[in-house]
Amino acid sequence: MLCLGIETSCDETAAAVVRDGRVALSDVVSTQIDIHRRWGGVIPELASRNHVIQVMPVIDEELTRAQVTLDQLDVIAVTSGPGLQGALLVGLQVAKSLALATGKPLVGVNHLEGHLLAIRLAADAPEPPFLGLVVSGGHTTLYEVPAFGTYKKLGTTRDDAAGEAYDKVARLLGLPYPGGQPIDELAQKGDPKAIAFPRALKSHEVLDWSFSGLKTSVLHHVQTHGVPTGQGLADLCASFQEAVADALTKKVMLGAKKAGATQLVLCGGVAANSRLRGLAQERADAAGVRLYLPPKRLCTDNGAMIAVAGAEAFRRGVRSDLSLNADPSWRL
Numbered sequence: 001m002l003c004l005g006i007e008t009s010c011d012e013t014a015a016a017v018v019r020d021g022r023v024a025l026s027d028v029v030s031t032q033i034d035i036h037r038r039w040g041g042v043i044p045e046l047a048s049r050n051h052v053i054q055v056m057p058v059i060d061e062e063l064t065r066a067q068v069t070l071d072q073l074d075v076i077a078v079t080s081g082p083g084l085q086g087a088l089l090v091g092l093q094v095a096k097s098l099a100l101a102t103g104k105p106l107v108g109v110n111h112l113e114g115h116l117l118a119i120r121l122a123a124d125a126p127e128p129p130f131l132g133l134v135v136s137g138g139h140t141t142l143y144e145v146p147a148f149g150t151y152k153k154l155g156t157t158r159d160d161a162a163g164e165a166y167d168k169v170a171r172l173l174g175l176p177y178p179g180g181q182p183i184d185e186l187a188q189k190g191d192p193k194a195i196a197f198p199r200a201l202k203s204h205e206v207l208d209w210s211f212s213g214l215k216t217s218v219l220h221h222v223q224t225h226g227v228p229t230g231q232g233l234a235d236l237c238a239s240f241q242e243a244v245a246d247a248l249t250k251k252v253m254l255g256a257k258k259a260g261a262t263q264l265v266l267c268g269g270v271a272a273n274s275r276l277r278g279l280a281q282e283r284a285d286a287a288g289v290r291l292y293l294p295p296k297r298l299c300t301d302n303g304a305m306i307a308v309a310g311a312e313a314f315r316r317g318v319r320s321d322l323s324l325n326a327d328p329s330w331r332l
């Protein structure tokens with residue numbers, strides 16, 4: 001069973017053909033990071049325009065690399081939300097046109113379901129039930145997954161997503177966009193105990209996060225002491241990173257305990273973070289929970305995760321028709 005996945009929800013134009021919902025034949029991602037970097041964030045109109053330029057070449061390149069023709073596909077999957085409306089519409093229009101022209105079935109995929117199921121491309125992947133933390137630039141939400149297609153929200157951020165906090169703090173520190181990787185790299189050379197940044201919502205009754213106070217603490221630190229350089233910058237990054245990883249993993253382990261979960265998946269761009277991965281492993285081991293971490297390239301946006309979720313939905317009988325529209329705030 002061959003599924004083509006198309007992803008254009010934010011600033012990556014991506015396409016991949018996945019066999020039997022588990023094996024990516026290839027995976028082409030064209031990122032617009034360099035275009036948005038000078039603005040310090042994603043400019044929706046620029047994103048849409050660049051998806052228009054890139055989407056057909058990306059799909060062509062994917063089919064060539066995967067050595068698959070359109071005829072051979074069994075289903076076409078496309079991200080239909082959540083994300084930027086104009087950006088989503090580009091992928092949708094192409095997917096609908098391909099489905100119409102080839103007569104192949106079409107499946108609209110929730111981007112967050114794509115992140116949660118990306119782990120299925122790894123050799124070692126859990127069958128449900130499992131818990132999944134989606135932690136990215138736009139989302140920080142813990143889901144209980146009793147079966148594919150059933151997602152129960154256990155907790156979420158009350159303000160900024162963790163990735164958004166990374167990107168905003170990076171901007172404060174004069175580091176490039178997106179801020180996750182540069183902060184992660186600097187943090188590895190710093191002292192995580194150098195600055196005692198606050199942890200919000202510490203109560204064991206609350207399964208939510210809040211990162212805007214942490215961001216404000218970094219702002220106050222910089223206003224008082226100036227933007228540090230050298231070792232001081234590394235120490236600040238390490239202290240910030242520790243606060244994020246500590247908050248994320250504490251609540252995730254609380255969620256695992258409350259739900260009686262024995263399997264846990266981390267996914268989304270921030271799941272590429274070195275300290276989050278390390279601390280999650282430590283705490284999962286201590287709690288007897290089996291942790292599944294997708295390889296880093298599967299954490300950030302890609303087409304293969306959309307093809308996996310599309311193939312799985314197709315197997316369950318999900319079908320979309322040509323009235324499929326973008327749903328920028330589609331909740332999973």
Ligand code: KG4
Pocket residue numbers: 010135136137138139162163164166167178179180181184268269270271272273274299300301
């Ligand atoms: O999943 P993703 O590619 O796009 C969204 O759906 O949002 O995630 C992008 C986010 C950005 O905020 C970026 O700064 C963050 O993931 N990120 C990281 C790391 N790599 C990417 N955050 C922390 N540490 C990293 N190593």
Ligand code: ZN
Pocket residue numbers: 111115136268269300301
């Ligand atoms: Zn994403």
